[in-house]
Amino acid sequence: MKKILRILGLAVLAVLLALALLATYIYFSPAPTYAEVAVPELTVEVTPARVLQGRVLVQNNCYSCHHGENSTQLTGRLFDDRSANKDFGAIYTSNITQDANAAIAGYTDGELDRLLRTGVKKNNAQAIAVMPTWPLAADEDIYAIIAFLRSDHPMVAAAEANHPLHQPSFLERALRKLVFRPVPYQDEYPTRPALSDSIAYGAYQVNAVNLCYYCHSADIKAANPVEPTATPGYLVGGFVFPMLKYDIEVPNLLPAPGTSIGDWTVDEFVTAVKYGLRPNKPAFQEPMHPYLLDSSEIRAVYQYLASVAQQ
Numbered sequence: 001m002k003k004i005l006r007i008l009g010l011a012v013l014a015v016l017l018a019l020a021l022l023a024t025y026i027y028f029s030p031a032p033t034y035a036e037v038a039v040p041e042l043t044v045e046v047t048p049a050r051v052l053q054g055r056v057l058v059q060n061n062c063y064s065c066h067h068g069e070n071s072t073q074l075t076g077r078l079f080d081d082r083s084a085n086k087d088f089g090a091i092y093t094s095n096i097t098q099d100a101n102a103a104i105a106g107y108t109d110g111e112l113d114r115l116l117r118t119g120v121k122k123n124n125a126q127a128i129a130v131m132p133t134w135p136l137a138a139d140e141d142i143y144a145i146i147a148f149l150r151s152d153h154p155m156v157a158a159a160e161a162n163h164p165l166h167q168p169s170f171l172e173r174a175l176r177k178l179v180f181r182p183v184p185y186q187d188e189y190p191t192r193p194a195l196s197d198s199i200a201y202g203a204y205q206v207n208a209v210n211l212c213y214y215c216h217s218a219d220i221k222a223a224n225p226v227e228p229t230a231t232p233g234y235l236v237g238g239f240v241f242p243m244l245k246y247d248i249e250v251p252n253l254l255p256a257p258g259t260s261i262g263d264w265t266v267d268e269f270v271t272a273v274k275y276g277l278r279p280n281k282p283a284f285q286e287p288m289h290p291y292l293l294d295s296s297e298i299r300a301v302y303q304y305l306a307s308v309a310q311q
């Protein structure tokens with residue numbers, strides 16, 4: 001009996017020791033690197049058309065995270081208001097202005113493309129997972145974003161920011177080492193659909209560029225960036241963002257009986273997405289923000305959502 005107890009005791013000790021070693025490894029080992037994710041050969045020509053398109057994409061996809069504290073420039077800030085961040089520790093969104101000390105300084109066009117497609121940074125580590133990826137966007141839209149970041153628009157003019165180093169939580173370190181991996185490059189990238197092809201255009205807005213599905217499905221942590229429609233609870237809402245001062249549940253985005261959008265006219269939907277103003281409800285709160293899109297584009301989004309609702 002005594003012997004059995006001793007063996008059991010030793011076994012428990014061995015397990016505890018193994019767990020302590022694993023925890024030490026997770027906490028102290030350097031972040032894994034992915035130099036094998038190739039940097040494409042790429043030189044993006046900065047044309048007025050690309051800068052114009054890039055301005056829209058950056059406003060809709062990057063601004064809400066990367067704008068500075070009380071600033072409209074993309075100097076970054078403490079990202080302390082979103083749920084992912086509370087789980088992940090004290091994280092700072094990077095300075096992506098043209099300042100010589102900004103995180104983006106020294107990035108080649110190819111390295112920016114790799115970051116936006118796969119999530120791998122210039123230093124070959126994977127970006128903290130709150131920074132999204134755009135694996136389904138058209139090359140031309142990725143080039144437009146890059147052209148805008150290189151442009152003389154005031155939003156990206158050199159501006160200093162002194163962010164402390166990230167203080168990632170144990171969870172972030174564990175996920176980074178054990179679970180998260182770069183998003184693979186796709187064999188082919190689509191071209192941006194024509195607006196006249198409204199359902200395809202709407203799908204592209206929801207799944208490939210503005211990532212509406214990412215927040216508006218059942219659980220942001222289960223979002224499937226390479227096959228958005230396979231995300232559990234696709235577009236039916238339900239995820240709760242614990243913001244700094246309030247919790248907010250993401251509404252169902254399908255115009256169907258029983259959802260609030262189901263009672264709206266298309267024009268009310270357009271006004272909501274464009275200006276944040278809704279029938280019978282207060283204006284949007286963060287993390288939702290108005291989208292810089294034309295009414296015709298938002299109508300295409302609505303048509304796509306209605307087609308999903310009918311499936």
Ligand code: HEC
Nearest residue numbers: 061062065092093094096103104121122127128130131132
């Ligand atoms: C949900 C918030 C969020 C959004 C949206 C977002 N980012 Fe980020 N971004 C971050 C965070 C957080 C980091 C810091 C990641 C790290 O240091 O690992 C970051 C880092 C970066 C970096 C610096 C990488 C480095 O090497 O330090 C660049 C460049 C960047 N983002 C560009 C963009 C662009 C362009 C967009 C829009 C197309 C965008 N981000 C949208 C949160 C976001």
Ligand code: HEC
Nearest residue numbers: 210211212215248250251260261272273283284285287288
């Ligand atoms: C970063 C997460 C996030 C993204 C991305 C996002 N939303 Fe939202 N959305 C929310 C949240 C949270 C609310 C609830 C806001 C509130 O009630 O104040 C919301 C509310 C809405 C509403 C109001 C619905 C209602 O029933 O009141 C509409 C419409 C909407 N979003 C459309 C969109 C569209 C279209 C896109 C993409 C172009 C999008 N959202 C992208 C988080 C997001």
